[in-house]
Amino acid sequence: DTGVSQDPRHKITKRGQNVTFRCDPISEHNRLYWYRQTLGQGPEFLTYFQNEAQLEKSRLLSDRFSAERPKGSFSTLEIQRTEQGDSAMYLCASSPLAETQYFGPGTRLLVL
Amino acid sequence: GENVEQHPSTLSVQEGDSAVIKCTYSDSASNYFPWYKQELGKGPQLIIDIRSNVGEKKDQRIAVTLNKTAKHFSLHITETQPEDSAVYFCAASKNYKLSFGAGTTVTVRA
Numbered sequence: 306d307t308g309v310s311q312d313p314r315h316k317i318t319k320r321g322q323n324v325t326f327r328c329d330p331i332s333e334h335n336r337l338y339w340y341r342q343t344l345g346q347g348p349e350f351l352t353y354f355q356n357e358a359q360l361e362k363s364r365l366l367s368d369r370f371s372a373e374r375p376k377g378s379f380s381t382l383e384i385q386r387t388e389q390g391d392s393a394m395y396l397c398a399s400s401p402l403a404e405t406q407y408f409g410p411g412t413r414l415l416v417l
Numbered sequence: 418g419e420n421v422e423q424h425p426s427t428l429s430v431q432e433g434d435s436a437v438i439k440c441t442y443s444d445s446a447s448n449y450f451p452w453y454k455q456e457l458g459k460g461p462q463l464i465i466d467i468r469s470n471v472g473e474k475k476d477q478r479i480a481v482t483l484n485k486t487a488k489h490f491s492l493h494i495t496e497t498q499p500e501d502s503a504v505y506f507c508a509a510s511k512n513y514k515l516s517f518g519a520g521t522t523v524t525v526r527a
Contacts (some may be wrong), residue, residue, distance in 0.1 A: 309460075309466045323503055328437025336513065347421075348461065362516065404449040404468075404510055408460035 308410030311397050316416045324414045325383045338382050338403030338406060339372055341365065342394040348408075354380060363380060365368055387416045418508025419444040421509050426451060431526050436494040438521045440507035443488065449510035450490050450504045453519075461506060465492070497525045 310329045318324050332336045340348035351370070352362045356377040358370050366372075374380040384391055389392075394413050398406040420443040430436050442450075448469040453461035467481045467490065469475045474481050478497075483490040494501055502525045508515040 311460075340514075340515075345520070347423075347508070348515070348518050350514050351517070353514065362514075400513075403515065405451065405466060406515060407463065407464065408453070410458075410460045 311409040317411050323385045328380045328397030334399035336400045338398040340396040388417050392416045419516035421516050421518045427522045429524045438492045441489045442509040447509040447511045453506045456503050491524050499525050501525050
């Protein structure tokens with residue numbers, strides 16, 4: 306399977322804990338995006354990378370959120386001191402230099 | 418920022434009938450408009466897209482139309498089948514960043 310992969314698929318954590326998600330994009334895709342999706346809503350943009358450079362961050366991305374793409378390949382999204390409001394599906398997408406974005410299966414986070 | 422509105426929020430159609438979903442966008446600088454299908458527990462799957470220099474695009478039973486002047490675009494699914502049941506999202510892109518509508522839950526009745 307050469308699609309976007311995400312790990313883990315599900316994560317349950319207690320409020321105040323840190324969590325880290327991983328995204329592996331489609332091979333040779335330069336751009337990598339993170340979105341957050343809550344129940345009954347469309348995905349909301351969080352941040353994106355072109356190669357290893359983080360080019361834009363949404364206001365949704367508070368100081369507790371950090372994303373990296375150290376070698377321009379896979380990316381990680383870390384949430385520190387999780388809150389119940391962080392419960393959502395975290396989606397990763399990748400694209401070549403064109404517009405089209407291909408999404409992974411998502412990581413569903415539940416903060417208790 | 419870009420604001421995308423999508424209607425209806427739910428749509429029930431008889432198998433074999435057509436389904437139409439409409440979206441409007443606010444930022445005239447948006448230039449790329451994809452549609453995604455999302456099944457329960459899965460990520461969004463791209464089904465068709467259109468760029469701002471094109472008015473209509475068709476792929477088998479799926480078609481999209483774009484009216485740049487009115488800032489609206491629509492998805493048309495003909496000859497609906499039970500496997501078309503899912504949540505459909507429209508999106509508008511400006512500077513490679515997608516803004517999504519709230520989604521339409523489509524149910525195809527057998």
